[in-house]
Amino acid sequence: MNPPSGPLQPVRTVFLSDIHLGTRECQAERLLDFLDSVQADCIYLVGDIIDLWAFKGGFYWPPTHAAVLRAILAKARTGTRIVYVPGNHDESCRDFCSQMLAGIEVRRECVHELRDGRRLLVAHGDEFDGAVKCGRVMALLGTQLYDLFLRWGYRLNRIRRVFGLGHWSLVTWLKSRVGNVRRHVERFERAAASEAARRGLDGIVCGHIHRPAMTVYDGVLYCNDGDWVEHATTLVEDMHGELRLWMWPEPAIRSQPVVSTWRQAA
Numbered sequence: 001m002n003p004p005s006g007p008l009q010p011v012r013t014v015f016l017s018d019i020h021l022g023t024r025e026c027q028a029e030r031l032l033d034f035l036d037s038v039q040a041d042c043i044y045l046v047g048d049i050i051d052l053w054a055f056k057g058g059f060y061w062p063p064t065h066a067a068v069l070r071a072i073l074a075k076a077r078t079g080t081r082i083v084y085v086p087g088n089h090d091e092s093c094r095d096f097c098s099q100m101l102a103g104i105e106v107r108r109e110c111v112h113e114l115r116d117g118r119r120l121l122v123a124h125g126d127e128f129d130g131a132v133k134c135g136r137v138m139a140l141l142g143t144q145l146y147d148l149f150l151r152w153g154y155r156l157n158r159i160r161r162v163f164g165l166g167h168w169s170l171v172t173w174l175k176s177r178v179g180n181v182r183r184h185v186e187r188f189e190r191a192a193a194s195e196a197a198r199r200g201l202d203g204i205v206c207g208h209i210h211r212p213a214m215t216v217y218d219g220v221l222y223c224n225d226g227d228w229v230e231h232a233t234t235l236v237e238d239m240h241g242e243l244r245l246w247m248w249p250e251p252a253i254r255s256q257p258v259v260s261t262w263r264q265a266a
């Protein structure tokens with residue numbers, strides 16, 4: 001599957017999460033380029049869109065972050081259905097669940113029906129943290145280490161850019177080398193899939209753990225749309241109803257059409 005190039009690419013559904021607007025790590029330019037390139041019938045914002053936690057440590061809000069919100073609101077005005085499922089970093093927006101905000105439906109969770117009739121639970125995913133059972137202290141330590149690695153990764157990539165090198169994710173590299181993390185991730189994924197099964201649904205779409213994936217556990221589809229901090233990924237249902245994970249290239253290197261796709265295993 002080649003990346004959409006040229007004019008607006010029509011797709012049925014887009015799932016985006018973990019954008020973390022308000023943090024330095026947010027890849028807002030890449031996301032703006034994606035939003036400018038795609039015309040969706042429906043966009044699900046699957047949580048951690050604005051990082052309200054980050055504001056506690058100082059206010060960071062560059063024009064590109066405001067532009068992301070403007071682009072989303074403009075889509076809502078021009079006929080795209082937008083459903084916002086707040087996450088744990090924008091938890092206070094959960095107070096607005098079941099309401100309309102500037103043309104956007106706010107929901108605690110919802111069910112998306114694919115073109116072929118399969119039904120998927122759409123939830124941010126922090127509700128499955130308990131299944132990972134690593135305890136509060138470990139979780140806190142993990143979060144702080146993770147933030148530290150992200151910050152190192154950000155600096156490293158600024159240096160790489162000076163030398164004309166592409167983006168490289170320190171966190172992804174570390175995660176893939178830490179077996180323990182891999183086990184936690186699988187536990188999370190299985191918990192999410194079994195919640196969908198428990199409700200008689202065909203699968204789940206979530207975010208939260210910043211780990212793009214499309215896989216099947218005991219016949220239940222597990223999709224994670226990834227994030228716009230490390231991966232710049234989105235889950236897309238195309239006009240034929242096929243699900244794909246897209247990794248969006250940096251606008252500066254758009255001439256190299258490298259959208260990685262994971263296709264759903266048959």
Ligand SMILES: [Mn+2]
Pocket residue numbers: 047048087088089124126207208209
């Ligand atoms: Mn989250």
